[in-house]
Amino acid sequence: MSFEGLPKGSCAKKTSFRDSIYFWEIVRGLGVTIGHLVYNIFHTSEMPTLQYPEEKKIYSDRFRGRHRLMKREDGSPRCVACQMCATVCPADCINIDAAEHPDSEIEKFPETFVIDLLRCVYCGLCEEACPCDAIRLDTGIYEIAADSRDKFVVDKEFLLNDREHGSY
Amino acid sequence: MMLFLDTLSKIGFMFVLIMGMVVVLIWMERKGAAFIQDRTGPNRASIAGIRLAGLVHPVADVFKLLFKEDIQPANRHRALYNIAPWLVMAVALSTYAVIPFGDYISIAGRKVSLVAADLNVGLLYILAVASLGTYGVIMAGWASNNKFTFLGGVRATAQMISYEINMGLALIGLVLVFSSQATPEHLREFLGADFLSGLRLTHLVAGQGDLLWGFLPKWGVVVQPLGFLLFITAVFAETNRNPFDLPEGESEIVAGYHLEYSSMKFALFFMAEYAHMVIGAALVATFYFGGYQVPWLPRPVLEAHAGSLLTIKLIGVVIISMIFSLLFFRRAQREKGKFGDARDREPGLGGALWLIVALGALGGLVLKPWGIGADGASLFASLIQVGAFVVKLVFFAWLFIWVRWTLPRFRYDQLMALGWKVMLPLGLANLVVTAVVLAMV
Ligand code: SF4
Numbered sequence: 001m002s003f004e005g006l007p008k009g010s011c012a013k014k015t016s017f018r019d020s021i022y023f024w025e026i027v028r029g030l031g032v033t034i035g036h037l038v039y040n041i042f043h044t045s046e047m048p049t050l051q052y053p054e055e056k057k058i059y060s061d062r063f064r065g066r067h068r069l070m071k072r073e074d075g076s077p078r079c080v081a082c083q084m085c086a087t088v089c090p091a092d093c094i095n096i097d098a099a100e101h102p103d104s105e106i107e108k109f110p111e112t113f114v115i116d117l118l119r120c121v122y123c124g125l126c127e128e129a130c131p132c133d134a135i136r137l138d139t140g141i142y143e144i145a146a147d148s149r150d151k152f153v154v155d156k157e158f159l160l161n162d163r164e165h166g167s168y
Numbered sequence: 169m170m171l172f173l174d175t176l177s178k179i180g181f182m183f184v185l186i187m188g189m190v191v192v193l194i195w196m197e198r199k200g201a202a203f204i205q206d207r208t209g210p211n212r213a214s215i216a217g218i219r220l221a222g223l224v225h226p227v228a229d230v231f232k233l234l235f236k237e238d239i240q241p242a243n244r245h246r247a248l249y250n251i252a253p254w255l256v257m258a259v260a261l262s263t264y265a266v267i268p269f270g271d272y273i274s275i276a277g278r279k280v281s282l283v284a285a286d287l288n289v290g291l292l293y294i295l296a297v298a299s300l301g302t303y304g305v306i307m308a309g310w311a312s313n314n315k316f317t318f319l320g321g322v323r324a325t326a327q328m329i330s331y332e333i334n335m336g337l338a339l340i341g342l343v344l345v346f347s348s349q350a351t352p353e354h355l356r357e358f359l360g361a362d363f364l365s366g367l368r369l370t371h372l373v374a375g376q377g378d379l380l381w382g383f384l385p386k387w388g389v390v391v392q393p394l395g396f397l398l399f400i401t402a403v404f405a406e407t408n409r410n411p412f413d414l415p416e417g418e419s420e421i422v423a424g425y426h427l428e429y430s431s432m433k434f435a436l437f438f439m440a441e442y443a444h445m446v447i448g449a450a451l452v453a454t455f456y457f458g459g460y461q462v463p464w465l466p467r468p469v470l471e472a473h474a475g476s477l478l479t480i481k482l483i484g485v486v487i488i489s490m491i492f493s494l495l496f497f498r499r500a501q502r503e504k505g506k507f508g509d510a511r512d513r514e515p516g517l518g519g520a521l522w523l524i525v526a527l528g529a530l531g532g533l534v535l536k537p538w539g540i541g542a543d544g545a546s547l548f549a550s551l552i553q554v555g556a557f558v559v560k561l562v563f564f565a566w567l568f569i570w571v572r573w574t575l576p577r578f579r580y581d582q583l584m585a586l587g588w589k590v591m592l593p594l595g596l597a598n599l600v601v602t603a604v605v606l607a608m609v
């Protein structure tokens with residue numbers, strides 16, 4: 001087989017006669033596939049397929065899933081509305097409105113804390129930037145689905161109650 | 169009037185066979201592909217929780233496609249666009265008219281041939297009608313007014329022209345071999361001819377019931393092995409199946425000729441593809457694997473030993489279905505409560521079904537099958553022959569699927585090189601050698 005227009009030697013290695021008549025190689029290939037088929041018929045339980053809605057894959061502890069906001073001991077958000085996460089977010093999908101906290105030591109708390117999950121790229125930078133470990137992506141949730149776009153915009157309440165314990 | 173009713177029921181049988189095969193093939197394609205690729209395949213659609221190992225999916229597909237919106241491109245050629253899928257389907261179905269699925273069946277003393285239309289130019293009819301299907305593809309490609317569908321149509325044309333020749337050449341060798349052969353004794357009266365004509369499919373198949381040198385079935389594949397390889401390659405190309413499915417090459421031209429079709433019109437193309445596969449399988453079985461012939465057991469032998477054969481068969485069915493039933497019940501035992509819903513009942517149900525088959529066969533044994541009369545023996549032989557044809561049909565249809573999930577698609581230049589530079593010379597050489605050998609013996 002020659003490839004016009006290509007410099008000599010740039011094409012794949014020459015096919016041998018046995019390969020070029022196809023027949024034997026086709027028969028060999030058919031043998032391979034029927035081997036798989038027969039094996040799988042008698043070993044259905046060994047199949048690597050995950051029966052998804054019933055069985056779910058557990059990702060590693062470091063997997064970045066949907067966000068959650070951490071709570072203080074009294075249940076209020078740990079976040080101090082410093083805007084670090086909103087600033088670092090490459091997708092610009094965190095929106096925080098700060099308000100004054102009655103405790104002067106804490107100074108501020110988020111009045112609203114909204115994340116647009118459709119824009120988020122799950123990079124985890126918000127988690128890294130946060131000075132008080134208030135936002136984490138450790139829920140391990142990866143099934144993020146809804147039937148309208150505005151349901152992907154989640155608020156403070158949702159995030160505070162998003163799975164009590166993380167994967168670590 | 170009788171003739172009309174006979175023909176109508178034969179057409180009905182063929183139609184049910186093909187449409188049933190289409191459903192089974194779609195299932196086989198999905199399940200087979202999945203198992204070859206170490207997946208489980210479709211296993212979700214269910215009727216009352218019973219999934220029949222995925223057999224419900226084709227049914228669900230039909231309902232889905234029936235209720236889908238039929239979206240048509242604005243600048244289509246209205247008439248051709250609408251005719252094309254019907255043409256493809258109609259042509260696919262009409263090829264079966266000349267394919268014999270048994271020699272004859274005696275009903276109330278009448279011998280009815282088991283072929284819808286016994287044309288004396290059946291082989292030419294097949295070649296002519298089969299290539300008409302490509303018109304549907306070209307029409308679909310052109311009328312959609314889309315460059316990808318157009319390219320698909322053009323590819324189909326070029327491919328059809330190249331491989332039609334090889335198909336014809338391979339078949340001429342076969343016709344030479346089976347022409348002017350003496351008609352088998354038991355069919356002489358029925359076929360009304362002393363010598364066979366290679367162009368008539370009933371004759372072609374009747375000739376394949378003999379033995380070659382006393383021990384080999386005189387099947388087309390035995391007398392024309394090279395012709396068989398050429399023919400089956402050409403059939404793959406004619407049916408647009410992988411490795412020659414360039415008219416719908418997804419990676420280059422999206423979906424090829426049926427890109428602009430949706431809803432039931434798409435379903436027609438989809439079903440026609442499988443109907444074409446069934447034709448392909450039927451042609452390979454008829455031409456090269458003896459059609460309805462059971463190897464080493466021609467009709468006289470079948471009739472003479474009908475009693476004992478039937479008994480053996482029933483015992484075999486009992487044993488095999490008992491084994492299946494046991495396997496299913498063991499599985500039901502092992503996987504008890506695996507899903508926690510209706511699906512848990514499936515293995516038990518499968519076991520029960522096989523048990524019913526076993527009991528049915530056992531009931532047949534009680535009726536003393538070893539003593540069936542001459543009428544029963546004749547009927548038994550006819551049914552066994554139809555069964556043999558269906559088994560061959562299913563096997564070759566499976567071969568199509570098997571090959572599809574084994575081989576990658578050819579590149580277009582490779583396709584053309586194979587057709588014109590390899591297969592054409594080989595076909596001519598095969599023809600010459602066959603003619604010379606026939607002239608010498
Ligand atoms: S994970 Fe990345 S993209 Fe998502 S909210 Fe945090 S910083 Fe923004």
Ligand code: SF4
Nearest residue numbers: 079080082083085130
């Ligand atoms: S970086 Fe942490 S503390 Fe600061 S606004 Fe974000 S979540 Fe709140």
